[in-house]
Amino acid sequence: MPDSEIEAREKLLERTVCEIFIQALRAGRVVRLRVWGSSMLPSVWPRDTIVVHPLTDWEPFVGQLVLYRRDGRLIAHRIVGCECNGAGIMRFVTRGDALAGCDEPVTKCEIFGIVSAIVRRGRQLQVSAQQPRGILVSTLRHSDLACRLALKIHQMLLRFAR
Numbered sequence: 001m002p003d004s005e006i007e008a009r010e011k012l013l014e015r016t017v018c019e020i021f022i023q024a025l026r027a028g029r030v031v032r033l034r035v036w037g038s039s040m041l042p043s044v045w046p047r048d049t050i051v052v053h054p055l056t057d058w059e060p061f062v063g064q065l066v067l068y069r070r071d072g073r074l075i076a077h078r079i080v081g082c083e084c085n086g087a088g089i090m091r092f093v094t095r096g097d098a099l100a101g102c103d104e105p106v107t108k109c110e111i112f113g114i115v116s117a118i119v120r121r122g123r124q125l126q127v128s129a130q131q132p133r134g135i136l137v138s139t140l141r142h143s144d145l146a147c148r149l150a151l152k153i154h155q156m157l158l159r160f161a162r
Contacts, residue, residue, distance in 0.1 A: 011072065014072065014073065015072045018069060018072060018073065018074050021033065021052075021074060021112075022069065022074075022112050025052065025054040025055075025067075025112045025113045026054065026112070027054075028054050029054065030051060030052065030053050030054070031051075031052050031113070032049050032050070032051055032052070032119070033049065033050050033052060033067075033074065033076070034047065034048075034049050035047065035048045035049070035050055035076070037096075038098060038147060038151055039077065039096025039097070039098055039099050040065075040076065040077065040078075040096050040097050040098060041097060041098040041140050041147065041150060041151075042097065042098070042132065042136055042137065042140060042150070043065075043078075043097050043118070043127075043128075043132055044065075044076070044097075044118055045120065045154055046151065046154070047158065048118050048119065048120045049118070049119040049120075050065075050067075050076055050115045050117070050118055050119075051115065051116050051117040051118070051119065051124070052067050052076070052112075052113035052114065052115055052116070053113055053114050053116050054112070054113055055111065055112070055113060055114065058114060060079055060082075060092050060108060060111065061079065061129070062079050062080060062081060062082070063078065063079065063128075063129035064078065064079050064114060064115075064129055065077070065078050065079075065114070065115035065127050066078075066079060066092070066094065066106075066111045066113065066114055066115065067111070067112050067113040067114070067115060068094070068106050068110050068111045068112060069110070069112065070103070070104070070106075074112075075094075075103070076115050077094035077095055077096050077103060078094060078095060078096070078097060079092045079093070079094055080093050080094060080095045080102060081093040081102075083105060085105075089107060090107070090108065091105035091106065091107055092105060092106055092107070092108070092111070093105050094106060097132050097137060097140075097141075098137075098140045098141055098147060099141065100141050100142060115127050121161060
């Protein structure tokens with residue numbers, strides 16, 4: 001099978017899985033998602049599981065981790081600001097903790113859930129609404145080398161923990 005066909009099938013599968021999670025959240029169910037990316041370091045690490053609650057009578061606020069879809073993929077990033085567009089529609093600016101730049105703003109109707117907890121090595125940790133600060137966060141945000149090194153150390157620790 002050609003690589004392009006494999007990639008097309010993988011993208012279709014990824015979009016289908018995203019849609020299943022979104023429909024579960026819309027139906028009022030709490031979902032758990034395994035994280036593979038590193039954009040939320042050091043708050044969320046690859047292989048952590050995030051617990052996502054559906055939206056109810058919720059008003060987004062700065063510091064909260066939210067789940068939304070962008071380009072067919074689910075993204076869990078922190079709200080770092082709010083803005084009103086020319087039509088008076090409130091939009092939320094999000095960013096991964098380890099990223100220097102912000103994402104395109106999202107509206108409330110584009111947000112599917114709120115990340116309430118992180119499951120790491122069998123322990124459930126509550127999500128802090130405070131944006132992480134400090135030398136580690138700043139270093140990860142501005143150094144690709146530091147990010148790769150942190151991920152390598154994390155991978156080694158996971159192997160030793162088994």
